[in-house]
Amino acid sequence: MAISFGNLRIGTLDSPNYIPSFLHDIKRLIHDDYYFCNDINNDNFMSFFKTNDGKIIDNYYFTLEETFDDFTKRSIRNKVDIFFYFYLNKKPFFCYDDLSPESEIYIQVPMKEFVNKVNNLERLLLQNQ
Structure with a gap:
């Protein structure tokens, strides 16, 4: 499974994925207060994902099954936008063309x-049960 953001694809189609878990994890980003921050906005969102010395923060992490394990993943939302940070690990298991x-x-x-x-x-998955 992969997620596309415009022309950019995160994840791989070279590994199986348990879709109910994937959907659950994605929905948590929408509903779980853990990912909400009223102070984040278009101008400052990049600074929320890393410390001042450049280390990736420990907060706001999420999982998306093993097809995304090559990436360190963080997400934060406010009422208007959801912000993502993906870091492709130093030695990824899969190859990513882009x-x-x-x-x-x-x-x-x-x-x-x-x-x-x-x-x-979710509707598409329910229709195909």
């Missing part, structure tokens, strides 16, 4: 769009 090891990716997605995509995925 990314080199230790790539850092910052992504901002409007919450409304993210929720719609997750709801559409």
